Amino acid sequence: MTDTLWYTRCPVPTASGLAHSLGWLAEAAAGHGLRFGVLQDAGPELAGFHFSHELAGLIREGGNVPALAARAEGSPTRLIGLTWIDEAQAILVGPRSEVSAPADLAGLRIGVPAWARDRARSFPRAMALHGFADALRLGGLTLADVRVVELGVERDPQVRTEIQDRRRNVTWGVDELLDGSVDAIYVKGARAREVAAEHGLRVAVDLDATETKRLRVNNGTPRPITVHQELLDTHPDVVIGFLAQSLRAADWAAGDLDGVRTVLQRETLSGPAGVVAAYGADFHRGLHPTLSAERLELLDVQKRFLYTHGFLAADFDLDSWVAPEPLEQARALVAAGTVTV
Numbered sequence: 001m002t003d004t005l006w007y008t009r010c011p012v013p014t015a016s017g018l019a020h021s022l023g024w025l026a027e028a029a030a031g032h033g034l035r036f037g038v039l040q041d042a043g044p045e046l047a048g049f050h051f052s053h054e055l056a057g058l059i060r061e062g063g064n065v066p067a068l069a070a071r072a073e074g075s076p077t078r079l080i081g082l083t084w085i086d087e088a089q090a091i092l093v094g095p096r097s098e099v100s101a102p103a104d105l106a107g108l109r110i111g112v113p114a115w116a117r118d119r120a121r122s123f124p125r126a127m128a129l130h131g132f133a134d135a136l137r138l139g140g141l142t143l144a145d146v147r148v149v150e151l152g153v154e155r156d157p158q159v160r161t162e163i164q165d166r167r168r169n170v171t172w173g174v175d176e177l178l179d180g181s182v183d184a185i186y187v188k189g190a191r192a193r194e195v196a197a198e199h200g201l202r203v204a205v206d207l208d209a210t211e212t213k214r215l216r217v218n219n220g221t222p223r224p225i226t227v228h229q230e231l232l233d234t235h236p237d238v239v240i241g242f243l244a245q246s247l248r249a250a251d252w253a254a255g256d257l258d259g260v261r262t263v264l265q266r267e268t269l270s271g272p273a274g275v276v277a278a279y280g281a282d283f284h285r286g287l288h289p290t291l292s293a294e295r296l297e298l299l300d301v302q303k304r305f306l307y308t309h310g311f312l313a314a315d316f317d318l319d320s321w322v323a324p325e326p327l328e329q330a331r332a333l334v335a336a337g338t339v340t341v
Contacts, residue, residue: 002057002231005029005238008039008050010062012189012220013085013260015287016242017061019249021263028241051120053077056230059242063219065123065311067226068303071321072312073119078232078323081225081243081289082299089188089207089218091135094177095200099184102139102205105132105146111173111182114150119311121157124172126311127219131186133305134215135205149182171195188220194271213294217302222295232323243289243330244339250287251334260284291324 007025009017019025020038029036039050039058049055051066053075060067061083071077093099099108110132113124133143151173171192173185178199187196196203207216225243232239253260265272296318306312333339 002034002234004035004037004057005032005231005235005242006037006039006042006046006049006055006058007242008058008060008062010220010223012087012223013284013287014061014083014223015246015250015253015289016059016225018253018260018263018287019245021266022249022252024245024249025242028245029238032235032238032241034235034238051118053226053228056228058228058231059225059239060227061223061225063123063127064222064224064299064302065126065219065306066120067224068299068306069118069120069312071226072307072314072316076229077226077321078229079224079291079318079321080227080232080239080323080326081246082222082291082295083225083287083289084222084295084298085220085286086208086216087189087220088193089131089186089216089221090193090196090203091131091184091205091207092177092187092196092201093184093204094180095202097183097202097204099204100202102135102137103141104204105136105139105184106141107146108183109147109149109181111151111176111185112148113153113172116153116157117155119313121155122311123219124153126306126309127188128172128186129309130218130302130305131188131207132184134207134210134217135186137215138205138210149176151176151182151185174199174201177201188218213298214301217298217305219302222299222302224299225289227323227326232326236326239326240329240333241339243327244333247288247330247334248339250289253284253287257284289327291322291327296322 026036039046053060053070112128116122136142171187176182177185227239300318307315
């Protein structure tokens with residue numbers, strides 16, 4: 001029997017991350033008689049569940065590569081929400097590179113992280129491949145028009161404490177780009193932009209600048225909220241309460257940009273300038289999770305890309321993964337003003 005609500009997330013802007021930072025998730029779990037635990041603060045024996053999602057009682061809001069890979073492996077999860085926050089995706093080149101447009105990528109050596117221990121942990125490779133594929137498409141090119149150079153990676157990444165994460169190289173390929181081993185790398189997020197600025201690297205392709213959302217689909221866009229089936233079956237009110245607190249946090253965020261940025265500096269492990277550069281001035285108004293037809297379609301774009309490039313063990317029906325009722329009921333609670341902690 002589940003006695004703990006477990007939560008895990010990635011260091012990015014999310015409504016659930018804000019609700020956790022504000023203490024609302026822990027208080028909501030306690031209100032249902034459950035303890036509250038965060039994988040980032042747990043021991044190594046639990047760390048792997050961030051990727052496999054086989055821990056009963058777990059709710060995860062994080063990158064879609066591990067979530068989709070786990071589901072394709074048969075992990076008993078359900079999709080209960082999707083968020084979309086553009087997070088500064090770009091193709092970087094060296095300080096003296098003359099590359100300044102997507103078409104200029106033709107013939108270049110692109111740095112792509114190597115495979116990790118398994119498909120779910122190979123999210124850096126998936127991110128880079130999809131980012132480059134979309135950048136090349138903007139220039140009328142494909143991955144066949146460039147040369148892939150594999151970058152060394154940590155083969156068994158785990159969820160980490162903040163101190164460990166601050167030592168982690170969050171931008172794969174910077175050293176290789178600086179020493180001339182590769183001509184271009186893919187980066188995303190607040191800390192990545194800070195690293196680029198520190199080394200004088202140039203943005204050759206700003207993927208966030210394209211108005212076509214399909215060309216911005218990647219590991220974090222859209223970002224799934226998934227729940228272990230056992231928790232949904234045995235404690236549906238806890239799942240609904242989790243989502244209600246996330247919606248409440250999204251409402252709070254929409255009216256307090258400075259407060260959100262303060263929280264995000266802790267969540268993203270970056271400074272104020274990195275948060276502003278990565279997420280801009282309006283992201284705080286769009287943190288609400290949905291299961292809209294558009295977001296599900298964009299997640300399907302990512303699923304098909306991952307399956308084509310070997311990141312999924314098998315294909316699966318996306319619609320059968322979706323459990324819309326908890327989010328619908330959470331919205332009703334928020335609308336009625338009955339969400340408290």
